[in-house]
Amino acid sequence: MSIGSSKVECFHAGRSSDPAEAAKKRALIVGYLTYRSDARVKNQVRVLTENGYAVDVICLDEDLEASGDMVNLLGIALPRYRGSSPLRYVYSYLGFLTKAAVAAARLSFHRRYNLAIACNMPDFLVLSVLIPRLLGARIVLDVHDPLPELYNVKFGRPNGSLGQRFLMLEERVSAWLAHRVLATHDLHARRLQAAGIPARKLRVVLNAPNSDLFRYSHQPLERPGKFRLVYHGTIAARHGLEIAFRAVHLLRHKIPEIELLLIGRGDGLEDSKRLSRKLGLDSLIRFERPLPIEQLPPLLHDCSVGLVPPRNNAANQIMLPVKLMEFAMLGVPIAAARLDPITQYFDSNAIEFFAPDSAEDLAGAIARLYEHPERCASMAREANRTALGMCANWAQNYLEAVG
Known part of the structure; x- marks a missing residue:
């Protein structure tokens, strides 16, 4: 030890x-x-x-x-x-x-x-x-x-x-x-x-982010340069990264400045790199190692859209992704699979939903966020309000739960 x-x-x-x-x-x-x-x-x-x-x-x-x-x-x-x-x-x-x-x-x-x-x-x-x-x-x-x-x-x-x-x-x-x-x-x-x-x-x-770290910025959502998508967490087939890669492939000409940042590792990392090469996306997809939680917020906040693309399977039907909560607390616009753990808390005013397991539908969701920046910013604010309400008494609830 x-x-x-x-x-x-x-x-x-x-x-x-x-x-x-x-x-x-x-x-x-x-x-x-x-x-x-x-x-x-x-x-x-x-x-x-x-x-x-x-x-x-x-x-x-x-x-x-x-x-x-x-x-x-x-x-x-x-x-x-x-x-x-x-x-x-x-x-x-x-x-x-x-x-x-x-x-x-x-x-x-x-x-x-x-x-x-x-x-x-x-x-x-x-x-x-x-x-x-x-x-x-x-x-x-x-x-x-x-x-x-x-x-x-x-x-x-x-x-x-x-x-x-x-x-x-x-x-x-x-x-x-x-x-x-x-x-x-x-x-x-x-x-x-x-x-x-x-x-x-x-x-x-709940999987509630630390509100001192994941703090909403009231600055306008101006992210010059690349239209950067981001996914962070475990890299595994069940989390739908193949869907995200294929959506980027579909959008690479429609959104010339698109890129995808992946932060994490897992047993699907090498398969993901092979798929990136197969689809000719190596110049558009960047792989980064996991970071301490304290270093994530500024990196995520500089991104245009947070991706939550879990596949529709028995495990994901009862898992509320913490990454979704972190995006919402930061005010990063979200494209997420329409699964029950997410829709029990968030509606279509807060999140750009897409059909699970559909690269075409995810590509459409990303394109809508890209093409309508005012609506995109409004959705980010609504997601933030929802997340703040969910997490408002987190510390008290936790202490009561374990006490």
């Missing part, structure tokens, strides 16, 4: 000699994740520290030095697997679980936690905080993503597959071990309840 450092103090396992520090409430967060680019976890850490918690995070050891937060980070030295083998995922998850459980147990005997949060995927990471639970911590399972549905989509399994049924059982057992289960939006909560998780345990905590 490697040890990360923070702005406040270096990570250590001993008791603090400072009485004020020792008297703080303590929270532990465990997740198979890259802390610097995980918007949801970073937002939770911010709210907890602002409300008197000392927070420790056990995560992957990727780029810990770039975290920039008032938090103690313990990095697990384990490469994040992003391939196509279910067994390799299981092996990687189990390796992280084992090391995280040992670290959490060791910490718990020195730092008695009031709160311990396990972030999926996988759900069974809740096992890593059993020792803190036995020592009095309140346990929260934060279900970032619907694992059974993602399994079917990622590995091409049919609905009702053996793997899906096993993961639904794993989800229920993991929820049973927690005092509280967090869903990311209302449809997601209903799906978890239908799967057998008691409503009394469930709370909705």
Whole structure:
């Protein structure tokens, strides 16, 4: 294991000699994740520290030095697997679980936690905080993503597959071990309840951006030069990047200054680069590595349209993309697939919708935003108003949900 450092103090396992520090409430967060680019976890850490918690995070050891937060980070030295083998995922998850459980147990005997949060995927990471639970911590399972549905989509399994049924059982057992289960939006909560998780345990905590970072600019939407589309996040087939590439291909002569910026990585990165070359788009598509959350807002704000092109599949039918919320908070106009998790909150006055899986319809949506700048700016303002309303009491709701 490697040890990360923070702005406040270096990570250590001993008791603090400072009485004020020792008297703080303590929270532990465990997740198979890259802390610097995980918007949801970073937002939770911010709210907890602002409300008197000392927070420790056990995560992957990727780029810990770039975290920039008032938090103690313990990095697990384990490469994040992003391939196509279910067994390799299981092996990687189990390796992280084992090391995280040992670290959490060791910490718990020195730092008695009031709160311990396990972030999926996988759900069974809740096992890593059993020792803190036995020592009095309140346990929260934060279900970032619907694992059974993602399994079917990622590995091409049919609905009702053996793997899906096993993961639904794993989800229920993991929820049973927690005092509280967090869903990311209302449809997601209903799906978890239908799967057998008691409503009394469930709370909705939206994927809300940090409003101090993702702040709307009231400056006119004048973006000279390129008409730049942007996508940021996981690069995978299920997120519809092929649709975006083909839409750019259709528009390359209609909008001569068009270009697409991709920020992220994932198991679809090499396939995406091959498709870019095949379509002759290498001069129009730029690939960038993931950035710390703090560096994203100015880069996104300089873009003309934010793309949210998820495919219409079982997983995306119950996922509200955080990138959509970030675009809305910044006032970046949005072209998004018309899927239920999005339309439950946003209407056509706020977002230029297109039919999922249709490059032609996405091209039409982008063209409308390009051709009607006044309407484009009006939609960006409406999306911002909607997002602000959704996130207005986020910190209070989060603290009530985990408390």
